Amino acid sequence: MSAAGAAQAQTAPAPLEAHVWPLSATVSDDGVLSLAGIDVTTLAEDFGTPAYILDEGHFRARARLFVESFTQAFAPLGTSVDVYYAGKSFLSVAVAKWAREEGLRVDTCTGGELAVALRAGVPGAEIGLHGNNKSDSEIARAIEARVGRIVVDSFAEIERVAAAARAAGRTATDPVPVMVRVTTGIHAGGHEFISTAHEDQKFGISLAGGQALAALTAVLGHPELELLGAHTHIGSQIQDAEAFEVNARTMLGLREDLHAATGYLMPELDLGGGYGIAYTPDETPIDVPSLARDLAGVIADVCTELGTTVPRISIEPGRAIVGSTTVTVYTVGVVKPVTIDDGSVRLYVSVDGGMSDNIRPALYDARYTARLANRTGSAQTVRARVVGKHCESGDIVISDIALPADIAPGDLLAVPATGAYGRSMASNYNHVLRPPVVAVDAGQARVIVRRETEDDLLALDLG
Ligand code: LLP
Secondary structure, rough: OOOOHHHHHHOOOOOOOOOOOOOOOOOOOOOOOOOOOOOOHHHHHOOOOEEEEEHHHHHHHHHHHHHHHHHHHHHHHHOOOEEEEEEEOOOOHHHHHHHHOOEEEEEEEEEHHHHHHHHHHOOOOHEEEEEOOOOHHHHHHHHHHHEEEEEOOOOHHHHHHHHHHHHHHOOOOOOOOEEOOOEEEOOOOOOHHHOOOOOOOOOOOOOHHHHHHHHHHHHHHOOOOOEEEEEEEOOOEEEEOOOHHHHHHHHHHHHHHHHHHHHHOOOEEEOOOOOOOOOOOOOOOOOOOHHHHHHHHHHHHHHHHHHHOOEEEEOOOOOOHHHHEEEEEEEEEEEEEEEEEOOEEEEEEEOOOOOOOOOOOHHHHHOOOOEEOOOOOOOOOEEEEEEEEOOOOOOOEEEEEEEEEEOOOOOOOEEEHHHHHHHHOOOOOHOOOOEEEEEEEEEEEEEOOOOOHHHHHHHOOOO
């Protein structure tokens, strides 16, 4: 290579790892990241930092991919699939509208999420309500909104939902649709706290000892309730598609057991969410079309083995729809070389957010990647740790990353794959103001959740 060529190679920006960044992300020759055709330098100027920048086209594409892949895979089985967008991953009025426009329903797990879905104009019939500890008012509100399903999570709740149904005047001719959340003992996913279907935790009713069967039978004993089916969710950020297949097999077995015991064949099974994405370049996201095909294959086989009809299926992806759509853009502040125990130096790069906008590294040891977003940095890299601005040493965004050695105060740092459980788990720790969510699409940017202000904080403080 000529000297000029070598110099050029040194200053060319590193390519984007496509599976980690939003679909519309590109990098210019001078190293500026842009999303949906808008430079992040412009976005930072217009909306400030930190900010979550959400690629609307990517969200819609992922939503459609789930609907199309599952519809196509299950149509030959003579059944349909409802895709519920799991609002806990990130819900706002705009996002709920997009989900609906793309043919999804909305899964909520609190009165607050239900309120947002309703405000977005999602019809009650297209909303599901979860929760292991629903309040009476959440149950009453869901019944009043005529949600498409209340997923009951305990024996006591079956009685409470039934009582609320009767109080609302619902009878056998107009029953409240419910599902029963079942724990199948199958669990998968990144971290114990995000694995939800094993036994020693708070969700659902266990298959063990015939408990799930008893719960389903108890629902059948209430004419004011309609048993739509059984629900299961085995965990989150699952990369191994086989776990879903084993789980589907178990749920079909339960459906058959109930059929044998009571003569009632549940029309639907909800297989939950949990489909994994790539946070870092070395991770592989679940391939949605092949997941849908494999699941359909297993369900077809098991139904043939059992000599039963194929149920309607529903799924509840959250992260796999919104996760990769969003990039958090931070401004770099203090850059501090720190000599660590082994005598080597680690560069601490402080950004203007941290654990209040992304609690996942502190909570789950979650790993992220980042890139300098406003220019091409030096080809020489240093071992760095990206940290936030909170009064806590565990306030780490990325524990270990190679960053350009010349990273400096005022630079922009972009962290991809922050769309799920980022803004939705954001806090006001240290009275830091929660960042806005800015939707970008075809050269246009629009704030869909505005930045918090000090007035917002003080509005709750009654002095
Ligand atoms: N359905 C149910 C009943 C769930 O409990 C969950 C997630 C989902 C659907 C959506 O799962 P997804 O497709 O997004 O993985 N805060 C954690 C994740 C907690 C997930 C809880 N339940 C995280 O940041 O990784």
